[in-house]
Amino acid sequence: MNIGGKWEGINILHTDPGAEESLSCKACGMEMEVHRSVIGPTQRFEAMAEKEHEHDLWFCVNNRLDWHALLVNLSVEQSVTSSPSLKAFIQQDMNEIKAEHIAGE
Incomplete structure (x- = not known):
């Protein structure tokens, strides 16, 4: 299963x-799709140990889109910076991307 x-x-x-x-x-705030009762690993180390268990797998329908990849990268940057002003600038960029690509933003 390729989810982007x-x-x-x-x-x-x-x-x-x-x-x-x-x-x-x-x-992006969009409702995620779900595959219910998937059997498999949920973490890299679990996969390396060839362990698996039942879980629900949620993923964003926009995963394969370039603008969404940019939003994800900005989210990661925002979560690791300790600067409040940088967080605000990043949020502004994210808001502009959402407004351009998501109806109703």
Whole structure:
């Protein structure tokens, strides 16, 4: 299953089966799609150890789009900077990208 570029916790999420009714992408705010009761690893180390378990796999429908990849990268940058002014500039850029590409923004 190819769901496009991803960043765990932003535009792809794993939850316990049936734990969530709906989730939104933390980058663009769109409702995420879900594959329920997937059997497989949820982390790289789990995959390396050849472990797997049942979970729901959530992913953003916009994952393959360039503008969405930029939003994800900006989200990561915003989360790691300690500068409030840089966080504000990054948020402004993110708002402009969303306004350009998402209806209703």
